[in-house]
Amino acid sequence: MINRVAISIMAILLAAGAFAADLTDAQRAAIEERIKPVGESCLEGDNSCGAPAVAAAPAGPRSGEEVYNAACLACHSTGAAGAPKVGDAAAWADRIAKGTDVLYVSGVEGVPGTGMMAKGGCMSCSDEEIHAAVDYMVVNSQ
Numbered sequence: 001m002i003n004r005v006a007i008s009i010m011a012i013l014l015a016a017g018a019f020a021a022d023l024t025d026a027q028r029a030a031i032e033e034r035i036k037p038v039g040e041s042c043l044e045g046d047n048s049c050g051a052p053a054v055a056a057a058p059a060g061p062r063s064g065e066e067v068y069n070a071a072c073l074a075c076h077s078t079g080a081a082g083a084p085k086v087g088d089a090a091a092w093a094d095r096i097a098k099g100t101d102v103l104y105v106s107g108v109e110g111v112p113g114t115g116m117m118a119k120g121g122c123m124s125c126s127d128e129e130i131h132a133a134v135d136y137m138v139v140n141s142q
Contacts, residue, residue, distance in 0.1 A: 061129050067132060068133045071122035086141050092142070103138065
């Protein structure tokens with residue numbers, strides 16, 4: 001007897017649920033509006049997005065000053081971790097005397113045992129951009 005009552009209640013609930021699924025177009029549109037995503041993410045080259053994707057990287061290499069301001073400034077303007085400050089001719093004299101090729105290698109590969117890490121931590125910088133940043137610092141430190 002209890003099983004019949006339970007089965008009957010379940011059947012009524014299932015039937016009632018089927019009626020609740022019948023929504024008008026206006027109701028369905030209102031629900032879709034409420035639960036739609038707030039925004040969307042577009043990847044470069046994805047033409048299905050509403051607006052054209054923005055390229056992440058600049059078209060050409062950055063100038064030495066741009067790279068310096070983005071990656072080198074934090075240490076080379078304050079002297080952090082023993083970095084020679086740009087504009088301090090005495091701090092740069094011995095380094096400049098070794099030649100730009102040695103400075104380029106230090107910039108690209110870093111200096112073991114010091115705070116100077118490879119590319120100053122700018123892993124998106126090309127070797128040529130690091131060379132330009134080294135040139136910028138040397139010119140401004142003589």
